[in-house]
Amino acid sequence: MMTSLMPSTPSAAAAADTPSAGHPATVELARRHAVEILTRAAVPSPDVDAELLLGHVLGLGRGAVQAAAITGRVLDAEERTVFAELVERRAAREPLQHITGRAAFRSMELAVGPGVFVPRPETESVVQFAIDALRAVPIPRPIGVDLGTGSGAIALAMATEVPNAAIYATENSVEAFIWARRNFAESGADNATVVFEHLADAFHELDGSVDVVISNPPYVPDDAIPRDPEVRLHDPSAALYGGPDGLDVVRQVSATAQRLLHRGGTLIIEHGELQGQAIRELLTADGWHAAATHRDLTTRDRTTIAIR
Known part of the structure; x- marks a missing residue:
């Protein structure tokens, strides 16, 4: 009988590919296993999310994770356990950004x-309109205002990409304001100011002097149910719902922006894909000029712009 020349114990590489406590041990096997779990949970981008979660655990960017998968990097027991827990949370449709604690927005x-x-x-395409409008203002220090800043994404994009502008933002949710204040501090943008105040009462000291007002207000009608569990279960309701027709806060934005903007100033509003006509009519009735709706990269109506 021929005797096998293979060792009776697994090689290091074989052992590395052997699941431990149900968790694959190499980056590539862990990635594949996570993609299968996230696909079954109907997560929209399972491969991307698996790699980003691996990167969060390993302290690597997505490209470095892909390289580690190719080179056969082995995960230690703690890394496997933590990664499995994060995949379970994502499969339950907890937002990826809540799990990692970070959200990419433009260059930030x-x-x-x-x-x-x-x-x-x-x-990101909505704020581009505001950035372009600020850059076109023919004065050294244009002024932009973000009404209802949330995390601060819009305001900080304007502040960092138009550094000669003075940017002001307001938020009236305690929880959101805490995140905004942290992001303003981390950004290092000394031309950006965030205050805790309702947008209807914001920045009276700037009345008639602002060049650009932008807002991404809550615009989901009260009786609508967001399709995605990440939105429905995890986004704060105050940031989603805007009254019976979804336009209650848009009406407040219109009134505040009329007070803040000088004649010829620009108002930019993000909204749902079916709301463009209603918002144009609302703004025109309020005395705004040249209200026009623009599509996003998916060809859906997304932004309405009007002139004071």
């Missing part, structure tokens, strides 16, 4: 978590 990474609306990619 913001601190986020329970109590604050997680900034969305579509808002």
